[in-house]
Amino acid sequence: METKTAAGRVLLDCxxxxxxxxxxxxxxxxxxxVDRGEIHALVGENGAGKSTLIKIVTGVTDRxxxxxxxxxxxxxxxxxxxxxQELGIAVIYQELSLIPGMTVAxxxxxxxxxxxxxxxxxxxxxxxxxxxxLIDRYGFPLKAADLIDRLSIAQRQTxxxxxxxxxxxxxxxxxxxxSSLTSAEATRLFDIIRKLKAEGISVLYISHRMExxxxxxxxxxxxxxxxxxxxxxxxxxxxxxxxxxxIGRDLGESDRGRRMTRKAGEVVLDVRSLSSPGxxxxxxxxxxxxxxxxxxxxxxxxxxxxxxxxxxxxxxxSGSIRYLxxxxxxxxxxxxxxxxxxxxxxxxxxxxxxxxxxxxNIGVANLDVxxxxxxxxxxxxxxxxxxxIALMNVKPDLPDMPVGSLSGGNQQKVVLGKWLIRDLRxxxxxxxxxxxxxxxxxxxxxxxxxxxxxxxxxxxxSSDLPELTRLADRIIVLRKGRIVxxxxxxxxxEEDVLLASSGIVEGARR
Amino acid sequence: xxxxxxKAALRLPAVLVALMAVLTIVSPRFLAIGNLSxxxxxxxxxxxxxxxxxxxxxxxxxxxxxxxxxxxxGIFVDLLMNRAGVNWLLAIAATIALGAFIGLFNGLITTKxxxxxxxxxxxxxxYLYGIAMVISQGGMKSILKPAQFxxxxxxxxxxxxxxxxxxxxxxxxxxxxxTRSSFGRRAIAVGAxxxxxxxxxxxxxxxxxxxxxxxGATAAVGGIVLASLTQQSFAGAASGIELDVLTALVxxxxxxxxxxxxxxxxxxxxxxxxxxxxxxxxLNVPAPYHPTAxxxxxxxxxxxxxxxxxxxxxxxxxxxxxxxS
Numbered sequence: 001m002e003t004k005t006a007a008g009r010v011l012l013d014c015x016x017x018x019x020x021x022x023x024x025x026x027x028x029x030x031x032x033x034v035d036r037g038e039i040h041a042l043v044g045e046n047g048a049g050k051s052t053l054i055k056i057v058t059g060v061t062d063r064x065x066x067x068x069x070x071x072x073x074x075x076x077x078x079x080x081x082x083x084x085q086e087l088g089i090a091v092i093y094q095e096l097s098l099i100p101g102m103t104v105a106x107x108x109x110x111x112x113x114x115x116x117x118x119x120x121x122x123x124x125x126x127x128x129x130x131x132x133x134l135i136d137r138y139g140f141p142l143k144a145a146d147l148i149d150r151l152s153i154a155q156r157q158t159x160x161x162x163x164x165x166x167x168x169x170x171x172x173x174x175x176x177x178x179s180s181l182t183s184a185e186a187t188r189l190f191d192i193i194r195k196l197k198a199e200g201i202s203v204l205y206i207s208h209r210m211e212x213x214x215x216x217x218x219x220x221x222x223x224x225x226x227x228x229x230x231x232x233x234x235x236x237x238x239x240x241x242x243x244x245x246x247i248g249r250d251l252g253e254s255d256r257g258r259r260m261t262r263k264a265g266e267v268v269l270d271v272r273s274l275s276s277p278g279x280x281x282x283x284x285x286x287x288x289x290x291x292x293x294x295x296x297x298x299x300x301x302x303x304x305x306x307x308x309x310x311x312x313x314x315x316x317x318s319g320s321i322r323y324l325x326x327x328x329x330x331x332x333x334x335x336x337x338x339x340x341x342x343x344x345x346x347x348x349x350x351x352x353x354x355x356x357x358x359x360x361n362i363g364v365a366n367l368d369v370x371x372x373x374x375x376x377x378x379x380x381x382x383x384x385x386x387x388x389i390a391l392m393n394v395k396p397d398l399p400d401m402p403v404g405s406l407s408g409g410n411q412q413k414v415v416l417g418k419w420l421i422r423d424l425r426x427x428x429x430x431x432x433x434x435x436x437x438x439x440x441x442x443x444x445x446x447x448x449x450x451x452x453x454x455x456x457x458x459x460x461x462s463s464d465l466p467e468l469t470r471l472a473d474r475i476i477v478l479r480k481g482r483i484v485x486x487x488x489x490x491x492x493x494e495e496d497v498l499l500a501s502s503g504i505v506e507g508a509r510r
Numbered sequence: 511x512x513x514x515x516x517k518a519a520l521r522l523p524a525v526l527v528a529l530m531a532v533l534t535i536v537s538p539r540f541l542a543i544g545n546l547s548x549x550x551x552x553x554x555x556x557x558x559x560x561x562x563x564x565x566x567x568x569x570x571x572x573x574x575x576x577x578x579x580x581x582x583x584g585i586f587v588d589l590l591m592n593r594a595g596v597n598w599l600l601a602i603a604a605t606i607a608l609g610a611f612i613g614l615f616n617g618l619i620t621t622k623x624x625x626x627x628x629x630x631x632x633x634x635x636x637y638l639y640g641i642a643m644v645i646s647q648g649g650m651k652s653i654l655k656p657a658q659f660x661x662x663x664x665x666x667x668x669x670x671x672x673x674x675x676x677x678x679x680x681x682x683x684x685x686x687x688x689t690r691s692s693f694g695r696r697a698i699a700v701g702a703x704x705x706x707x708x709x710x711x712x713x714x715x716x717x718x719x720x721x722x723x724x725x726g727a728t729a730a731v732g733g734i735v736l737a738s739l740t741q742q743s744f745a746g747a748a749s750g751i752e753l754d755v756l757t758a759l760v761x762x763x764x765x766x767x768x769x770x771x772x773x774x775x776x777x778x779x780x781x782x783x784x785x786x787x788x789x790x791x792x793l794n795v796p797a798p799y800h801p802t803a804x805x806x807x808x809x810x811x812x813x814x815x816x817x818x819x820x821x822x823x824x825x826x827x828x829x830x831x832x833x834x835s
Contacts, residue, residue: 354703
């Protein structure tokens with residue numbers, strides 16, 4: 001199975017890796033290898049198993065079965081993060097693993113500081129000198145004494161790489177490393193990656209950005225539904241081919257696409273030339289009664305920022321919004337009062353009040369209706385909660401239960417339910433089904449479709465392509481903060497959306 | 511109310527009853543009405559302060575300035591009545607307004623400048639003490655009139671000292687405010703997950719400011735009661751009381767991480783701590799041993815209480831997105 005490239009022998013070798021958490025197989029007999037000094041891209045849709053594979057390699061998760069070998073050493077089924085690190089496997093995080101108040105040198109040598117023999121005190125000068133020597137060897141524009149706080153995200157990433165280098169890592173894993181970088185910063189990162197390759201270090205590169213993958217990689221491995229679909233050599237890499245492999249169908253076979261239809265009804269939301277520097281630019285669209293408008297695009301394309309601005313969480317710079325025929329200056333309160341509901345991405349961080357009961361979670365969003373003279377009617381609040389629970393089929397149907405102890409799907413039902421018991425005109429939902437089980441997913445889809453049938457306008461932001469093409473009546477694709485494509489007629493398939501998101505389709509360029 | 515919830519709600523009262531039973535066994539004098547009313551009387555200022563101070567930790571903050579506010583307002587009310595000749599009722603109203611204003615200022619600094627509440631109120635504790643020193647000229651002043659004012663803290667009604675009624679009234683009011691008012695709901699929501707609360711239409715800054723305002727106002731009430739009760743005012747009158755209040759809150763199940771708390775629990779917490787001291791007195795334990803014994807008992811109560819205070823929360827992730835706490 002393994003193809004040895006000219007660069008040398010196999011560094012990381014995975015054979016028949018399988019993993020399931022509860023129920024479905026997340027990884028199914030995956031064979032995969034990275035050669036020494038190779039840049040290897042790992043691609044696949046959300047949920048294809050990329051992160052799980054990385055977690056297994058780095059010792060975060062145990063595999064169920066399969067062989068794992070690194071640099072000729074067999075890795076036991078259950079190994080630790082530390083063991084992986086000692087073998088020379090490093091993960092480059094974006095920024096979270098650095099300590100902000102410390103210097104570059106202190107971060108690089110954290111827990112392995114050079115020490116004086118006497119008293120084992122830290123030898124600060126040697127630490128700084130060593131760090132600076134490392135920095136200079138790679139020609140990074142950094143000073144060993146710089147504080148992390150003062151660095152840009154791109155510079156922090158460089159520190160992460162330095163840290164891995166100081167650990168003598170021979171494999172660096174980068175998960176979506178360019179998602180919050182500017183294009184100039186990304187270009188610099190690619191130079192660094194090539195430099196690492198020249199030193200014989202392997203890079204396992206995960207990205208949704210196809211052009212990067214093609215520019216950079218020696219080989220590309222495509223995962224789909226937990227299985228390895230193919231590993232392609234550089235010469236054979238073709239963007240459209242990879243997207244077909246990721247989605248799993250041929251171009252001709254577009255019967256699973258969805259026919260887009262422009263709704264004719266009353267305009268609920270009219271957005272004109274909305275811009276926010278660095279986030280999105282010149283966004284214009286209309287949304288009609290009963291219409292589900294999908295927003296496609298890659299993570300970081302500005303979709304979330306756009307809908308947050310429309311709901312009134314963040315300010316925008318220029319442009320205008322008309323809502324229900326009137327000029328609208330969004331604020332969260334005005335939005336709620338005006339019949340707009342908002343289901344944010346990252347349910348645990350932004351959606352639920354975990355330690356608080358279902359009743360209170362539903363109550364908080366409905367305080368305007370439940371409060372009289374500053375007092376909340378507990379009886380009516382409970383009625384609201386019961387309505388929400390019954391409507392959304394929340395299980396278990398206990399109003400007193402802290403939301404945090406419900407399953408992910410039921411948590412999301414509570415977040416959605418608190419809006420659905422209101423008189424809604426517009427519902428904005430951002431990645432509504434991430435990490436929830438298939439049953440709850442279907443129920444949530446049914447609710448969204450039912451709402452639209454009742455005349456509620458829906459904005460759906462989703463990176464889940466089957467979800468987007470299944471639910472949306474129209475799809476707008478954002479790329480780097482701009483609308484690059486609008487699908488409002490004809491049959492649209494997942495790959496059409498993905499191609500536009502990745503900037504590959506000719507017509508998508510503007 | 512389901513069984514688990516009932517069990518959790520009864521846990522703290524059960525500890526209190528157990529403690530009382532032990533004290534009754536070791537000292538028959540413990541259950542005498544006179545003794546119990548003495549204990550209640552001794553915690554009334556702590557109880558009054560706790561009734562309002564609870565909102566800061568519930569929103570995920572803390573108010574360390576309440577002791578200084580109490581001392582300052584005690585001096586202020588005396589100056590108004592006995593120096594400026596203001597009617598005692600008006601003086602009290604103005605003093606509570608001053609306390610509320612100081613609290614609002616604390617809240618304003620924490621929210622608008624995004625400074626940690628611990629630091630803001632720690633600073634306030636110090637400069638308010640300084641202001642109290644200046645306006646009292648560093649001295650202790652006796653308050654000998656008016657009689658109506660002195661009756662607030664010194665008088666009795668139906669056989670019990672007046673401050674007990676004031677404390678109980680504030681505890682009940684605050685309990686209603688926390689559990690039934692929309693302000694209470696917002697405060698809990700902000701403490702539980704500020705981001706999610708904001709997306710649900712709660713204004714976290716306004717909620718926090720309101721929390722510190724309430725805290726300042728009840729600290730002023732405490733200051734008035736204390737001045738009336740002791741018939742004196744000085745800058746150090748309530749020094750360190752904020753820690754007693756925090757102890758009562760925490761023993762009573764209020765989470766310093768925000769999102770949960772109980773006013774009734776805080777009251778029980780204050781009473782329990784006082785019972786411990788009282789029990790030690792009744793047992794003729796020499797005074798030097800009291801702080802050690804009290805500290806150990808508080809620690810035990812907290813450990814036993816873990817069932818009430820939220821365990822390490824799954825929602826802790828939400829804290830990363832918080833701007834102040």
